[in-house]
Amino acid sequence: MQSALKVFFPELYARKKPSDLDQALRLLVDGLDSMRRELQRLREERKVSPEATGETLREERPDAQRIKARLRKLSEKEVEALKLALMGFCTVNSLLREMKIEWREADALLSRLHDKGFLDVLRVKPSREPRGFPVFFPSPYGEVASEVLFGKPWGLIHAEVLKERGAYMDNLKLIREAEVRLKHAGYRVVTELEDPSECTFKWSGGSHRADLAVYAFDKAGREVKVFLECESMSNPLSQVEKMLDAHYEQFKKIFVV
Known part of the structure; x- marks a missing residue:
């Protein structure tokens, strides 16, 4: 039963982690019910897949x-x-x-x-x-x-x-707070308020300016520059996603305060 859940409803299984057969059965019912509702919704909206029409897949804002x-x-x-x-x-x-x-x-x-x-x-x-x-x-x-x-x-x-x-802490206060704490920890820190170019890096979507550039040493003793972001919920989610994409594409890691 648990194997079937892992295969057909992996997200649901990971979220609920059934501990016995009764919970697993209930989870299976929830998964099937969710699938039924989604199929019904698709039928009602008469959606046609982009692959079937040859169109390019675009993420559009819901109406x-x-x-x-x-x-x-x-x-x-x-x-x-x-x-x-x-x-x-x-x-x-x-x-x-x-x-x-x-x-x-x-x-x-x-x-x-x-x-x-x-x-x-x-x-x-x-x-x-x-x-x-x-x-x-x-x-x-x-x-x-x-x-x-x-x-x-x-x-x-x-x-x-x-x-x-x-x-709530606004973006400026977050940057200053992070700067102070990092400096107290012994790091050299440059903020985008002081030197925007020092906090800028390129990615496939253009250039991105991080909030802070922090200089640290790797295991080999070499100085490396790490970019940090301070997220104060002041930007649209789409802009935050773009920021995360830029960091992950370039560094495969994201550091957010």
Whole structure:
């Protein structure tokens, strides 16, 4: 059973990790149900694959009217959970605290929103918890849903909530804080505020300017330059994705404060 889940629903299996046959069966039902809904949606929208028409695959911004129609199909609790996830309560534990519900229900709500295309998910693995935990964030549909539900981009909503809770730090302050801490740790640091050219590197999409350039020594004792970014949620998600693409293409590693 677990082998079948790994083959046909790898993301669902990685997220839920069933520990017994009963959980595995429930997971299989969830996966099949999600597949059924997706097939039904595709039939309703009469989508034709780009491969079949010979067209070039392009990622287009979802239509707001279509998103409104999809939002109307959500339950009240699903809409509430989606709003909270867009506001930054994007883990099972943070959602259950805000909604005052059980862990199982919070997990199910986020999973359904993921299955319905409003959220994407990554598994974060901190050193203290090797198994990790899922962190949900808006898909392209979720980004448009944010503008439909709040009238504002997702990044702005996230930043506003942090400001209300006294936890927001703007980009300039983040850069200065990172600079001070790195210098105290013994690194030579140049910020893009001081010397933009020192923090700029080229990639296939053109040139990208990082927030900081940090000079460190590798295992062979050679000085190397490492580029760091300070992310304050002040940019659109598409711009953040472009930044991440640039770093990963050039260095295969991404350092973000």
